[in-house]
Amino acid sequence: MTHILRIDASARRAGSVSRDLTDQIITQMGAATVTTRDLATGIPLLEEAWIGANFTPADQRTPEQAATLALSDTLVAEIKAADTLVIGVPIYNFGVPAALKAWVDQVARAGVTFQYSETGPKGLLEGKRAVLVIASGGTESGSDIDFATNYMRHVLGFIGITAIDVVTADRLMVDADAAMKTAQDQIGALAA
Known part of the structure; x- marks a missing residue:
């Protein structure tokens, strides 16, 4: 059975190209289960209490620290449960939306989704696939001014997801x- 984690980063719900294309991809893939995380509803930014809780060993965390990390734990569990991530990535001012960056900060956790070794960092979420749906008004995907596509490829690879397809609807205003x-x-070329 295929389980897709759908992540919508567009602040627009109606008329969003990345959301519309994500709908099409999920329909084409015919997943048995789809979990949706809509980042337009808000993702908290990291702050000092979160950092302190994250770097406290799990068995030594206070109930307050555990509560501080509860959303992060849920977001990581959503990734772990999925076979495929389909992430709608509108390019805002040459990069990812702030809500998507906040999501990345919540899920990139040492000892949880990656670990350091003698040879450098190693992603712990291997064996998954991701489809990035890139939409932009004027920025050409993969160009020198596209700081979103390679960033998302790098972040996903950093946590162990290296099978990445990219669907682009770039330069829509052009x-x-x-x-x-x-x-x-x-x-149409994506394999389900």
Whole structure:
């Protein structure tokens, strides 16, 4: 059975290209289970209490520290339960939306989703697939001014997810028809 974790990072619910394309991908994949995490509802930023709780060994955390990490634990559990992540990534001001960066901060945890070794960091969430749905008004995906696509590839690889497909609907304000045709072609080429 396929379990997809859908992550929507667009602040727009209606008229969002990344959400619409994500819908299409999930329909095409025909997953048995889809868990949705809508980041537009808000993800807390890291603060001092979170850092302190995260770096306290789990068996020594106070009830307050455990409560501070509860959302992070839930977000990590969602990734662990999924076979595939489908992440809608609109490019805002050349990078990822702040809510998506906050999600990354909540899930990139030493000893939980990655660990350090003599040879460097090693991701602990191997054997999963990710599909990034990149949408932008003017930024060309993969260009020198696209700080979102490679960032997301790197972050996912850092936590062990290296099988990554990218669907792009970029430069929508320049040529929407061409951008959407490219995205449709890429969706059609995705193996379920």
